Structure formats: structure tokens, C-alpha cells
Amino acid sequence: MKKLTLILAASLLAAGAFAQQAPISIIPQPVQVTTSGGSFTLPSRISIATPNGANTKPITDFLEKRLGTPTGYPVTTQAGGNATISLQLHAKGKADATLGKEGYQLSVTPTGVVIKANEPAGLFYGAQTLVQLFPPAIESGQAVHNVAWVTPTVEITDYPRYAWRGLMLDVSRHFFKKEDVMAYIDQMSRYKFNLFHWHLTDDEGWRIEIKSLPNLTKKGAYNLDKTGEFGTFSPEPDDAPRTAGGYYTQEDVKEVIQYAKDRFVNILPEIEAPGHSLAAVASYPEISCTEGADHYQVRSGERNFMDWTDSGMVAHYDNTMCPANENTYKFLDKVFTEVAALFPFDYIHVGGDECPKTFWKKSDAVTALMKKEHLKTYEEVQSYFEKRVVKIVNSKGKKVIGWDEILEGGLAPGAAVMSWRGEKGGVEGTKLKHDVVMSPTTYAYLDYMQGDVIIEPRIYATLRLSTAYQFEPVPEGADPAYIRGGQANLWTENVYNLRHAEYMTWPRAFAISESVWTPGELKSWDKFEPRVEAHMKRFDSAAVKYAPSMFDPSFTAEKDASGNLLIAMDTEVKDLDIYYSFDNSFPDRFYPKYTQPLAPPKDAKVLKVITYRGNQPMGRMLTMPVAVMQERLNHQEK
Structure with a gap:
């Protein structure tokens, strides 16, 4: 019994x-x-x-x-x-x-x-x-x-929809130690990403050992230890201690490559050129067009570095390699010789984006090059540079991929395009019969804010999870035969550590993963969102950080018939209720529930809100200053 x-x-x-x-x-x-x-x-x-x-x-x-x-x-x-x-x-x-x-x-x-x-x-x-x-x-x-x-x-x-399913981590703006990189690769492999794009060089640091060019890591790998909002830091004296940063030895790189291989992940190394190259120029000023480059320092996020204007980029420091200087090509030959020997993947990423022409226009050497090579525009000058770089990389047995600016002035034969400035570059690349990887800011830039600026780390744009899920790797007008896949990018100007990198990556990388693996006809936001919530619980068990921004409301400034401010709110997750207060207290589910746009009381200073599902709080407590919403309304009317 x-x-x-x-x-x-x-x-x-x-x-x-x-x-x-x-x-x-x-x-x-x-x-x-x-x-x-x-x-x-x-x-x-x-x-x-x-x-x-x-x-x-x-x-x-x-x-x-x-x-x-x-x-x-x-x-x-x-x-x-x-x-x-x-x-x-x-x-x-x-x-x-x-x-x-x-x-x-x-x-x-x-x-x-x-x-x-x-x-x-x-x-x-x-x-x-x-x-x-x-x-x-x-x-x-x-x-x-x-x-x-x-x-x-x-x-x-x-089985996957695309062979190229990538995530990019920028380790130049802020250095991530080898173990952090491995952890990031491990996390991405769990969601069937198979390409880790390793952004190794930029204005703020050179992160890979090149034995034939020791200054790249002796000087180029270190900058000032700054905390706050990137691009706003005050300048420091030239002799200020430069202790922030670091680099990967070639043995480190080999270890990371093997770690990725064991997870069926390829690694795409990126060496930025000709722009975004201040760390290289500061280390070897002979590759510059500009007098005084020997006094340059690796950037640390100081203000007044470059302006983006209606007519283009205006550089206050020359962060470019000189296309008219043979030292540049000798330098790059050494770099790509060692990089190609380290990385087994077929491609090397050569950058090519956001190259300011400010100092090229002042350079006698560039002017002479244009006359000699019959180049009419500075975009053609960059194209001349890119074509020479392609030959160098090809001579090492590798293929080239670059940001979509490499299309300008004429694309080198055999080069692949990574389309980031929307989808136009991808469409153009396929029409020229070049391989294309789609990575548009519209859907795939993980450094963008995930919700309202009142709670998210401040940056100039927002990318909500529901928008990331709309990513379609074959844009309208593109030839699908040349689309190799897609990826998301995490730039780290304002990302200081792995925990915050995780917060910025997940859950939006879930959306990108599904867009490049799952057949398009099977995608459904209504079915995806509950699965995201289920995987948040898995991340809780794994002690991996993620953003709960999908549970937070968005705010829209509207006006009533008299022109006064109304505050409208909405949620990505549609079964949530929003509760609010204007009296400075902290609302819960016993407070008024939002049902229509709110007119702030005359003297109210803040709107506080929180979302619930039934009796369970889901979102974070948000405090929205009424003055901020009024400013947004005023800005809309201009």
C-alpha cells in the first residue's frame, strides 16, 4: 500500500x-x-x-x-x-x-x-x-x-533565413576586457547569431596589438578617464594622465576567436579608415595630411571635436588618414598583414563612414592627388583611397566590407556594403550587384534610447523594441539575391561596462535575431512580445541584464481646442494599464487610470506614471516634468 x-x-x-x-x-x-x-x-x-x-x-x-x-x-x-x-x-x-x-x-x-x-x-x-x-x-x-x-x-x-546574423560591439569608445567580449559572444550565440562584428579602432582607442606598429597600443590604446555624457567633456592639458582603455594582445585575439568558434560564431574585425582614425594618427602622425598632427592626442569624448551641419561634417581636428600620403598605405599594409593572419573569417571591415573632408580641402597634397588622378570631388578622393585599401586587403587573401559611404565616388570591385544610413545604400549596393548586409539605424542601432529621455541614457535618437521588430532585411527596391543578411550595432560612447551593454542589447537583439532567422511570414509582434517576457525570466535566472523599457509608456504632447497642453500616453505592450498622479505622490493601481490625454492642473510641476498588468506593477515609476512636455509642444509648433 x-x-x-x-x-x-x-x-x-x-x-x-x-x-x-x-x-x-x-x-x-x-x-x-x-x-x-x-x-x-x-x-x-x-x-x-x-x-x-x-x-x-x-x-x-x-x-x-x-x-x-x-x-x-x-x-x-x-x-x-x-x-x-x-x-x-x-x-x-x-x-x-x-x-x-x-x-x-x-x-x-x-x-x-x-x-x-x-x-x-x-x-x-x-x-x-x-x-x-x-x-x-x-x-x-x-x-x-x-x-x-x-x-x-x-x-x-x-533553419535560418539568412547566413549573416550579426551583432556589433564597439570596444574603442570604451574598452571591454577579453572576458566581457567572451560573455557577449556567449549571449548572442544563444539566440542563433553567428557573426560578431568587433569594432576595434576609432578616435577613442586602438584596441588590437600590431607588432610591427607598437605605438598603436603604446599610445593609441589609452585616453583620459572621463565619466558623464560623451561629447560634452571639458578638454584637459596634454600632460594629463592617460590611464583609461587598453588593448587585446594577439594571444587574446586568438583566444577570443577560438571561444567564438566553439559557439559557431565568426568574428569580423573592423579597422576604421580613413575617418574615425585619430587614435592611429596620434600614434603615427606621418599618416596625416595636416601639420601639427604630431601634437594630437587620442580623443576622450571632449566637446568641440566635430560639428554636424546641414552642409555636412565640419572637423575641428583632422581624424583622417591622408589619401595622398604613401605612408598611409604602407601603414595599412602592415596592419592588414597582421589582422588577416589572425582572423580566419573571409571579410575584414574597413570602415569608411563619416569621413570629414574639412582638412583634405586645405591640403596641397590632396589637391595635387586630385589633379594627378583626375578626381573631381572629395567623394572621389575617398573612393580612390577605398580602392587602394581593397587591393591591400585582397592581397592578404581577404574580402572587404565597409559602411555604405564606400559607395560614394564609385565602389571598388568585389567590396561588400554594410548599409547603415537607412536602407538606400543597401538598395543601391544590390543594384550594382554587390553583396549587402543590412544594418539600418532605423531598426538596428542598439545605442539609441529604448524609451523616453527622462529615464534612458541620453542620446540623439530613440529605437523602441516594437520598431526594432519591424526590421526587414530586404528593403523595397533591393535585389534579394545580393542581401546576405543583417545585424544590429552597439556603439559605446555612452556605454561604460558589460552590464550596461547587456541592458542596451536585450531585448532589442531578440527582435533582430528573429528578423534574420525566422521566415518573414511567421513574424508577429503580438506573438513575439509574450515570448520576450518569458525570456526576461530566463535572463533573471542567468543574471543577464536587460531593459524593461517595453513596459514603460511613451509620451506625446498634444493641444486642446484652446491651444493648451495635453499629455497623451501609449504602451508597446497593449494589455497594460497606466496609473498617474500630478500631486508629486507615487501612483499605484489605486490611483486614477489613464484613459484619455491629460490636461495638467494649472500649477502642477510633474506627472508621475507607472504601468500595471492587473495587480502586478510592470513598468518603472516615471517622473515627467510638465515643463518638458510644454517644451515639446512648443518645438512641434515651430
């Missing part, structure tokens, strides 16, 4: 665990998901079977850590045979053409798990999806007790 009672209790526990399962919430959304209503419970001893002769160690290492750490269960690996999880590769000559190199089939039954693929990369992505089927506690870095490690039974067939 006692034995029967125990069996019954265990059965009820299993049934209860299944009943409490959350809906399947996979990001990016797979191509095909079929559920059968059953469940699979992870046994207290986990075994993984691997195919003979294949290098599946990165996959088994991942599963051993991800399944073993939070459960406390032992995980063993064996070659073939029966196991809890069976990893299988299609035999050569019998590959599933539908899956390609990165697709997979995942089968979860009550008795076990089978992941099939053509290549190990597919097994890796299948393993990522499997982990997402378990409760959020599976992401914990330590043992978690009293959790039913149960998944639904499911059949999944999945």
Missing part, C-alpha cells in the same frame, strides 16, 4: 508539473513547431550520445554545463547508443537539403530527445532550442532545487 501511495504521489507531481508548463516560447521563432500534448522529464542521470567521427565537443560541453549546473544532475557523454539526448548527423551524401548547414530537427518524446542536423552547427542550434523548452531556472549558474525539469513533447524543424 505504501509503494502504491508513493507511485500515485509521483504521478500527481509529474502531472502537476506538466499542467504548470508555460507556453512554448522560443526565440527566434522556429520554422515549424508541432506539439503532441505530452511531456518529457529530465532524468537524474543525463546521458548524451554523439555521432562517431564528428567534432561535437562544443555542443556536449554546452549541454553538460547548461543541464548539469542548475539541476545538479551528472551528465555523461558516449559515442552512439541509447541516451537521454541523442545527437545525430545525416550521413555524407544523405544530407537534408532543407536544413542546410545550420538547420536542425528536434524531437522531444516522453522517453528522450533526438537532435538531427547536417553539420555540427545545426546540432548546436538545436541544443539552444532544447534548453529554451525547459523552465527559466535552467539558465541559472548554480544548482536550483524544487524545480520540475520538464519540457513539452514537440517536433521542430528549423
Whole structure:
């Protein structure tokens, strides 16, 4: 009788665990998901079977850590045979053409798990999806007790829409140590990104060791330790201590490359030229066109560096490599020789964006070059430079990709375009039959604010999650045959550490991941948003930071019939209620609920708001000064 009672209790526990399962919430959304209503419970001893002769160690290492750490269960690996999880590769000559190199089939039954693929990369992505089927506690870095490690039974067939699925991290404006870079790569690989764009050089720092050019790291890697709002810092004396920054040794780079390879991530190195090159110029002033460059210092975010005007960029310091100086090309030959030897990926990113021509217009050497090469515009001067750079990079066995400014003045043969200034450059690139990667500011710039400036770190533009989710890698008018994929970019002028980099990346990178992996016809904001909330819980377990901005309202200044201010509010997540106060107190769900645009009381100074779902607060407490909304209304009317 006692034995029967125990069996019954265990059965009820299993049934209860299944009943409490959350809906399947996979990001990016797979191509095909079929559920059968059953469940699979992870046994207290986990075994993984691997195919003979294949290098599946990165996959088994991942599963051993991800399944073993939070459960406390032992995980063993064996070659073939029966196991809890069976990893299988299609035999050569019998590959599933539908899956390609990165697709997979995942089968979860009550008795076990089978992941099939053509290549190990597919097994890796299948393993990522499997982990997402378990409760959020599976992401914990330590043992978690009293959790039913149960998944639904499911059949999944999945493969990527695009081969290029990228995230860019700028490590020049603020230096991120090697371990931070690895953590970022690990996080992105969990969501099936396969390209890490490493922005290694800029005005604020040169971050990669070039052994033949030691000043690049001796001087170019360090600047002033400044905290606050980038671009507003006061200038300091030339002899002020420059202790902020750092660089990666070539051994560091090799270690990061291997770490990424184990997660099926390629690394695209970027060496900025000819603009954004003050760190290089300060280290080797002989590559400049400008007298006095030998007194230049690496920038630290000081004000009055460059102006953006209606007629273009006006530089107050010459941060460009000189296109008319042969020393520039000798310098770049040395750089690309060492960079090409380090990075196995086919491409090197050569920058090309935001190159001010202010000092070129003053240069006798540039004027002489234009006359000699019959160049009519300064855009053609940059094109001359880019074409020479392409030849240097090609001579090292690599291909070139650059920001869409490289289209101006004529595009070098074989160069690929990364379209960032909206979608126009991508359309033009495909019409010229060049490969294109889409990365438009409109949808994919993760340094932009995620909500209102009253709470987000201040920058000049806003990109909400719902807008990022609208990213379509094939813009209207583009030839889809030349679109290789897309990526999101995180510039770090105002990002000082990994925790804030995580905040700026997630959850908007979920949106980009789904846009470049999932077929367009399967995308749905209404179905995506609940999955984002589910993955926030997973990030809580993993101790990864993210932005809760999707729960915060947006504010719009309107006016009534008499021209007086009205404050309208809206939320991205549509099942939220907004509660508010004008009396300086902190509203909760017992305060007035927002139903229509609000007219501030005559002497009210602030509007405080918070969002709820039922009885649960969801957003942050926001304080909006009424004067700020009045200023916005006044600005709209100008």
C-alpha cells in the first residue's frame, strides 16, 4: 500500500508539473513547431550520445554545463547508443537539403530527445532550442532545487533565413576586457547569431596589438578617464594622465576567436579608415595630411571635436588618414598583414563612414592627388583611397566590407556594403550587384534610447523594441539575391561596462535575431512580445541584464481646442494599464487610470506614471516634468 501511495504521489507531481508548463516560447521563432500534448522529464542521470567521427565537443560541453549546473544532475557523454539526448548527423551524401548547414530537427518524446542536423552547427542550434523548452531556472549558474525539469513533447524543424546574423560591439569608445567580449559572444550565440562584428579602432582607442606598429597600443590604446555624457567633456592639458582603455594582445585575439568558434560564431574585425582614425594618427602622425598632427592626442569624448551641419561634417581636428600620403598605405599594409593572419573569417571591415573632408580641402597634397588622378570631388578622393585599401586587403587573401559611404565616388570591385544610413545604400549596393548586409539605424542601432529621455541614457535618437521588430532585411527596391543578411550595432560612447551593454542589447537583439532567422511570414509582434517576457525570466535566472523599457509608456504632447497642453500616453505592450498622479505622490493601481490625454492642473510641476498588468506593477515609476512636455509642444509648433 505504501509503494502504491508513493507511485500515485509521483504521478500527481509529474502531472502537476506538466499542467504548470508555460507556453512554448522560443526565440527566434522556429520554422515549424508541432506539439503532441505530452511531456518529457529530465532524468537524474543525463546521458548524451554523439555521432562517431564528428567534432561535437562544443555542443556536449554546452549541454553538460547548461543541464548539469542548475539541476545538479551528472551528465555523461558516449559515442552512439541509447541516451537521454541523442545527437545525430545525416550521413555524407544523405544530407537534408532543407536544413542546410545550420538547420536542425528536434524531437522531444516522453522517453528522450533526438537532435538531427547536417553539420555540427545545426546540432548546436538545436541544443539552444532544447534548453529554451525547459523552465527559466535552467539558465541559472548554480544548482536550483524544487524545480520540475520538464519540457513539452514537440517536433521542430528549423533553419535560418539568412547566413549573416550579426551583432556589433564597439570596444574603442570604451574598452571591454577579453572576458566581457567572451560573455557577449556567449549571449548572442544563444539566440542563433553567428557573426560578431568587433569594432576595434576609432578616435577613442586602438584596441588590437600590431607588432610591427607598437605605438598603436603604446599610445593609441589609452585616453583620459572621463565619466558623464560623451561629447560634452571639458578638454584637459596634454600632460594629463592617460590611464583609461587598453588593448587585446594577439594571444587574446586568438583566444577570443577560438571561444567564438566553439559557439559557431565568426568574428569580423573592423579597422576604421580613413575617418574615425585619430587614435592611429596620434600614434603615427606621418599618416596625416595636416601639420601639427604630431601634437594630437587620442580623443576622450571632449566637446568641440566635430560639428554636424546641414552642409555636412565640419572637423575641428583632422581624424583622417591622408589619401595622398604613401605612408598611409604602407601603414595599412602592415596592419592588414597582421589582422588577416589572425582572423580566419573571409571579410575584414574597413570602415569608411563619416569621413570629414574639412582638412583634405586645405591640403596641397590632396589637391595635387586630385589633379594627378583626375578626381573631381572629395567623394572621389575617398573612393580612390577605398580602392587602394581593397587591393591591400585582397592581397592578404581577404574580402572587404565597409559602411555604405564606400559607395560614394564609385565602389571598388568585389567590396561588400554594410548599409547603415537607412536602407538606400543597401538598395543601391544590390543594384550594382554587390553583396549587402543590412544594418539600418532605423531598426538596428542598439545605442539609441529604448524609451523616453527622462529615464534612458541620453542620446540623439530613440529605437523602441516594437520598431526594432519591424526590421526587414530586404528593403523595397533591393535585389534579394545580393542581401546576405543583417545585424544590429552597439556603439559605446555612452556605454561604460558589460552590464550596461547587456541592458542596451536585450531585448532589442531578440527582435533582430528573429528578423534574420525566422521566415518573414511567421513574424508577429503580438506573438513575439509574450515570448520576450518569458525570456526576461530566463535572463533573471542567468543574471543577464536587460531593459524593461517595453513596459514603460511613451509620451506625446498634444493641444486642446484652446491651444493648451495635453499629455497623451501609449504602451508597446497593449494589455497594460497606466496609473498617474500630478500631486508629486507615487501612483499605484489605486490611483486614477489613464484613459484619455491629460490636461495638467494649472500649477502642477510633474506627472508621475507607472504601468500595471492587473495587480502586478510592470513598468518603472516615471517622473515627467510638465515643463518638458510644454517644451515639446512648443518645438512641434515651430
